[in-house]
Amino acid sequence: MASHIILPPDDEQQRREDEEQDGGAAGGGEQQQPPFSAMCVRISRDSYPNLRALRNASNVSLADAAHVKISEGDFGYVLDDVPHLADYLPDVPTYPNPLQDHPAYSTVKQYFVNEDDTVPQKVVVQKNSRRGVHFRRAGPRQRVNFESDEVKACIVTCGGLCPGLNTVIRELVCGLSHMYNVNKIYGIQNGYKGFYSSNYVAITPKTVNDIHKRGGTVLGTSRGGHDTKKIVDNIQDRGINQVYIIGGDGTQKGAYEIYKEIRKRGLKVAVAGVPKTIDNDIAIIDKSFGFDSAVEEAQRAINSAHVEACSAENGIGLVKLMGRYSGFIAMYATLASRDVDCCLIPESPFYMDGEGGLLQYVERRLKENKHMVIVVAEGAGQDIIAKSIPASDQQDASGNKLLLDIGLWLTHKIKDHFKSKKMEMTIKYIDPTYMIRAIPSNAADNVYCTLLAHSAIHGAMAGYSSTVGMVNGRHAYIPFYRVTSTRNKVKITDRMWARLLSSTNQPSFLSQKDIDEAREADRLANKPPLPSVANHNVANAFDQSASASSNCEI
Numbered sequence: 001m002a003s004h005i006i007l008p009p010d011d012e013q014q015r016r017e018d019e020e021q022d023g024g025a026a027g028g029g030e031q032q033q034p035p036f037s038a039m040c041v042r043i044s045r046d047s048y049p050n051l052r053a054l055r056n057a058s059n060v061s062l063a064d065a066a067h068v069k070i071s072e073g074d075f076g077y078v079l080d081d082v083p084h085l086a087d088y089l090p091d092v093p094t095y096p097n098p099l100q101d102h103p104a105y106s107t108v109k110q111y112f113v114n115e116d117d118t119v120p121q122k123v124v125v126q127k128n129s130r131r132g133v134h135f136r137r138a139g140p141r142q143r144v145n146f147e148s149d150e151v152k153a154c155i156v157t158c159g160g161l162c163p164g165l166n167t168v169i170r171e172l173v174c175g176l177s178h179m180y181n182v183n184k185i186y187g188i189q190n191g192y193k194g195f196y197s198s199n200y201v202a203i204t205p206k207t208v209n210d211i212h213k214r215g216g217t218v219l220g221t222s223r224g225g226h227d228t229k230k231i232v233d234n235i236q237d238r239g240i241n242q243v244y245i246i247g248g249d250g251t252q253k254g255a256y257e258i259y260k261e262i263r264k265r266g267l268k269v270a271v272a273g274v275p276k277t278i279d280n281d282i283a284i285i286d287k288s289f290g291f292d293s294a295v296e297e298a299q300r301a302i303n304s305a306h307v308e309a310c311s312a313e314n315g316i317g318l319v320k321l322m323g324r325y326s327g328f329i330a331m332y333a334t335l336a337s338r339d340v341d342c343c344l345i346p347e348s349p350f351y352m353d354g355e356g357g358l359l360q361y362v363e364r365r366l367k368e369n370k371h372m373v374i375v376v377a378e379g380a381g382q383d384i385i386a387k388s389i390p391a392s393d394q395q396d397a398s399g400n401k402l403l404l405d406i407g408l409w410l411t412h413k414i415k416d417h418f419k420s421k422k423m424e425m426t427i428k429y430i431d432p433t434y435m436i437r438a439i440p441s442n443a444a445d446n447v448y449c450t451l452l453a454h455s456a457i458h459g460a461m462a463g464y465s466s467t468v469g470m471v472n473g474r475h476a477y478i479p480f481y482r483v484t485s486t487r488n489k490v491k492i493t494d495r496m497w498a499r500l501l502s503s504t505n506q507p508s509f510l511s512q513k514d515i516d517e518a519r520e521a522d523r524l525a526n527k528p529p530l531p532s533v534a535n536h537n538v539a540n541a542f543d544q545s546a547s548a549s550s551n552c553e554i
């Protein structure tokens with residue numbers, strides 16, 4: 001992985017401009033800070049020449065650097081922009097947005113989003129803060145790059161299930177049809193491989209009318225099967241010009257590959273990613289759709305575990321929840337429930353035996369309360385299980401590591417412990433993982449899915465290719481590379497995890513070394529390595545925004 005971005009090698013003019021800029025930026029004195037009151041900051045196109053800021057964002061491979069569009073404004077303002085059709089098709093025509101004649105929208109005071117509106121990545125600032133990184137605000141544009149009858153859109157869902165998938169599909173179809181009068185919309189079946197191995201299915205508002213009441217995805221989904229060339233060949237052959245891709249981090253990586261191939265071929269095709277993940281592990285965005293529904297459903301399992309535990313002598317209820325690398329569902333379900341005595345997540349190491357270990361805590365809790373509830377995220381404690389069970393290193397078709405069953409393993413360990421102590425106890429292990437992600441989305445998620453779908457449509461119609469997402473409560477177009485280059489994780493050095501520890505009263509299980517390591521990891525994650533000749537304005541902006549990257553933190 002490259003430590004920073006470089007300019008495309010063929011852009012000699014840009015290189016010269018950058019060198020001139022370097023001098024200015026390095027020699028600049030202190031700038032006065034503007035008032036920072038609005039969520040969306042308006043910028044002027046002329047105020048930010050294009051830039052060597054490219055070199056300062058982290059986690060972007062050299063090959064991707066050519067696709068990064070970063071612009072600078074005053075007072076440390078940085079726009080991390082998304083690609084547009086006009087970037088490689090300079091003569092792409094524009095048309096008035098048909099929404100302007102739509103009766104439902106005629107009363108809206110300012111329906112169209114100003115082209116220069118942007119959304120800040122960080123909203124908590126200090127008096128002297130630089131303005132930091134911004135994303136292009138989502139929403140309908142005055143002019144679009146597609147005529148309604150020219151659009152041939154397709155929708156695909158990839159990866160694991162998540163509540164709300166059907167709602168997003170429904171709202172994409174209804175939004176395209178009702179807002180933009182698009183009537184050529186196709187469903188790709190069973191994930192990425194469906195682009196080249198199945199028929200495309202025509203979908204209309206009528207056929208999707210009731211699907212939001214059902215869990216799963218009516219289009220089907222799968223892991224693996226991403227073959228960029230075959231996918232783009234099919235898009236090209238079938239004349240598709242808007243591709244809506246709903247899926248998690250793996251899917252968004254795939255969407256980015258598709259976009260790059262489309263651009264390489266010079267096709268007039270917009271790619272819109274709608275991020276999906278029940279684990280809530282997608283970077284930058286506030287929260288992924290379906291997450292609230294999943295946390296709500298998890299309460300039912302935790303309640304059952306509590307009832308079982310309370311009804312037995314020394315009863316333990318153990319609930320395993322999803323969360324491969326990120327323990328957000330476990331953390332939020334625990335905080336919401338208040339019946340949980342211990343929550344274990346992948347981000348927070350723990351140990352079983354000895355002073356301060358899990359077994360000692362369980363024993364103490366049973367002696368005090370006669371019952372307890374443990375919530376464990378599926379990715380927790382994989383390192384300790386691997387010590388007792390040889391790890392197989394198996395992967396799923398998408399290359400995700402297959403996990404060992406921490407719930408079952410803990411159940412046996414706890415049973416063995418109390419047996420050796422000759423202490424009566426009962427443990428009930430509940431694994432509701434697939435039940436939680438197979439439900440339909442709740443009301444709040446349904447609304448969220450609708451807005452995401454609409455943002456995706458407005459962006460594609462206006463010629464942008466990006467992932468859509470909510471950033472600090474406002475919808476934004478986020479570059480693909482940004483959502484795929486890091487993973488959102490629970491920060492055990494943040495206040496939210498402290499709240500959890502204080503609500504469960506569990507030990508933190510952390511040694512000083514663990515804490516130091518966690519702090520160091522945060523520090524490194526928040527500080528992109530700087531190139532030798534740095535533009536400090538932009539570097540600082542990235543610094544600040546990175547420290548705000550822990551979404552779901554209050």
Ligand SMILES: Nc1ncnc2c1ncn2[C@@H]1O[C@H](COP(=O)(O)OP(=O)(O)O)[C@@H](O)[C@H]1O
Nearest residue numbers: 159223224225226247248249250251253254398
């Ligand atoms: N690095 C990648 N490049 C291209 N496609 C990918 C990449 N990682 C995953 N994919 C594809 O994205 C799809 C979904 O990925 P997966 O990891 O299973 O789920 P999710 O998108 O929910 O994380 C799969 O079809 C997989 O082949």
Ligand SMILES: O=P(O)(O)OC[C@H]1O[C@](O)(COP(=O)(O)O)[C@@H](O)[C@@H]1O
Nearest residue numbers: 159160248277278279322323324396
């Ligand atoms: O059995 P499957 O379908 O592979 O799904 C299991 C995984 O799906 C997840 O829900 C995550 O799915 P995504 O990667 O699709 O977001 C994990 O929590 C879980 O490990």
Ligand SMILES: [Mg+2]
Nearest residue numbers: 159248249250
């Ligand atoms: Mg994933």
